[in-house]
Amino acid sequence: MLKPLSFVEKVHAVVFTGGSVFGLDAAGGVIRYLEERNIGYDVGLRRIPIVCAAALYDLEIGDPLATPKREDGYTACLSANSNKVKEGSVGAGTGATIGKLFGPEYARKGGQGSICITSKNGVKVGVLVVVNSVGNIYHFRTGRAIAGAFSSKKGDVLSFQDFFKNRIASSNKLVKNTTLGVVATNCRFNKQEVNKLADMAHNGVSHVIRPAHTTHDGDIFIAIATGEVSGNINRVGMLAEWVVAKSICRAVMRSKSVTKDALGYHKIGFEKIFRGKTS
Helix, strand or coil, X not given: CCCCXXXXXXXXXXXXXXXXXXXXXXXXHHHHHHHHCCXXXXXXXXXXXXXXXXXXXXXXXXXXXXXCCHHHHHHHHHHCCCCCCCCECCHHHCCCEECCCXXXXXXXXXXXXXXXXXXXXXXXXXXXXXXXXXXXXXXXXXXXXXXXXXECCXXXXXXXXXXXXXXXXXXXXXXXXXXXXXXXXXXXXXXXXXXXXXXXXXXXXXXXXECCCCCCECCEEXXXXXXXXXXXXXHHHHHHHHHHHHHHHHHHHCCCCXXXXXXXXXXXXXXHHHCCCCC
């Protein structure tokens, strides 16, 4: 439906959720909210809300039966506001984990990150990501590892070299990963350009997550354009790529441990990396 050749031109909501396939039930609450307000694609008999939904696998964090429900999706719509988006271990990022290349016992917390920037000519690009990856996270400017598979013996994030040298993980331990992202701009783009925007924004993943785009990463990016100002798709796409990379770093920097000694978020050395700044 989102492909350029399909006839539907607009989406009315994007839903990111935890709880694997069970969490997709939350989209039903969003559909109900939109239907009550007569928002949707008009097919004559009624309006059909076009809702894009994606879920990450996080059933091993906390209670596996405590997944988002339809009421939660509806409540999220009622609670929507223009305040600053919460980041870290909140929303769909509550149970997100990263650095699973060496197996789940080495993993650390992922999370939700968001940032919006405005260019001098009034073009806005906003991104929200939920980071739940196989790979480690590297700083978008310095390229230094800031979070990921952590070795208590080494006292640092494990690297590619460690993986190939020790071959700790087997492939059947890596199948629980999804990085979700939505990029929004106020530009007037047609459907083909919006699809290209999602494509270019996805490049930001490979800048800061390594490895990225493996067969164990069920990544997806959705793009939307509100059509308020003119913009160049290539320039906006390049900007989106950078904003995605920065949002991914923010997601893990603002995450918190679920427990004291399990899947804890590694913060050692952040003062040196950012010199007191975390943005």
